[in-house]
Amino acid sequence: MSFEERLQELATEILNEFTTRGLTLSIAESCTGGLATSLLTDLDGSSEILSFSIVTYSTDAKEEFLGLPSYIISDFGSISIECAKLMAEGLLSYEVDVGLSTTGVIGESFEDKLKGTAFIAIAISGHETYAKELTLDPKQTRIQLKQEIVKILFEATLQAINLTF
Numbered sequence: 001m002s003f004e005e006r007l008q009e010l011a012t013e014i015l016n017e018f019t020t021r022g023l024t025l026s027i028a029e030s031c032t033g034g035l036a037t038s039l040l041t042d043l044d045g046s047s048e049i050l051s052f053s054i055v056t057y058s059t060d061a062k063e064e065f066l067g068l069p070s071y072i073i074s075d076f077g078s079i080s081i082e083c084a085k086l087m088a089e090g091l092l093s094y095e096v097d098v099g100l101s102t103t104g105v106i107g108e109s110f111e112d113k114l115k116g117t118a119f120i121a122i123a124i125s126g127h128e129t130y131a132k133e134l135t136l137d138p139k140q141t142r143i144q145l146k147q148e149i150v151k152i153l154f155e156a157t158l159q160a161i162n163l164t165f
Contacts, residue, residue, distance in 0.1 A: 003147055010154035011039040017158060018049040021165050023098060026091040027053040028066055030078070031104035031118055036150045051096045056087065066090030077111040079103055084119035085131045092123050098161070099123040100153060104134070106145040114138060116145060120153045122160050130160055 001009070018025060027037050027050075037053035040046045056062045059073045067090045068083065076082040084103050091099030104118025105111075116136035123129040136148055 003151075007039055007147060007151055007154070008042070010151060010158070011043060013158055014040065014154055015043050015045055015049060017161050018098075019045060021161065023161070023165070024049055024051050024096045025098040025100060026051045026094060026096045028062075028087040028091055028099065028101040029053065029055050030057055030062070030087075030102055031106050032102040032146045032149050032153075033057070035146050036100065036102065036153060039150065039154075051094065062087060067093065077113070079105055079111050079113045079117060079119065081119050081121075081131045081133055084121035085123070085129045088121035088123035088131075089129055092125050097125050098157070100157060102149055102153060104145075104149060106142045106149075116140070118145070118149050120149065120156060122153075122157055124160060124164055127164055130156065132156065 029036055034055050040050055054065055059078045062068045066087050068086050072082055072086055084101050087101035088099040101121045105113045105115050116138040118134040121129055121131040136145055
């Protein structure tokens with residue numbers, strides 16, 4: 001199975017699990033640039049689970065649309081576990097069951113973070129937010145890094161849903 005096929009399979013699993021449980025989600029993507037959303041919206045029935053998605057590539061967008069306090073960016077940076085958590089949690093204010101987020105470096109080093117450093121977060125209404133730091137191979141291309149981040153995000157989301165609901 002190719003990496004692309006695995007991503008499609010994971011997206012299908014997300015759709016099926018969320019549909020079966022009657023759950024909704026929204027996604028805030030930074031470094032993945034909408035890839036997670038694209039994979040889900042390639043599937044019939046995605047409108048039943050996906051409320052909305054936003055690509056918050058700039059810090060201003062993270063603050064404006066997700067309610068990140070400016071001190072998070074100044075104290076921890078936009079590439080941080082704190083930022084990823086608050087991005088995912090900010091989505092819950094839009095009355096969805098689950099918020100997913102990605103932030104990281106897929107190009108040149110940024111904010112003293114090396115290429116391949118990324119963070120994912122999964123916020124589930126009424127539960128503690130799960131967040132994880134990823135250290136990926138910096139020799140990978142941008143698209144390879146984006147795909148790997150989404151793969152890990154989808155796998156963690158499925159695990160979190162199965163443990164929670």
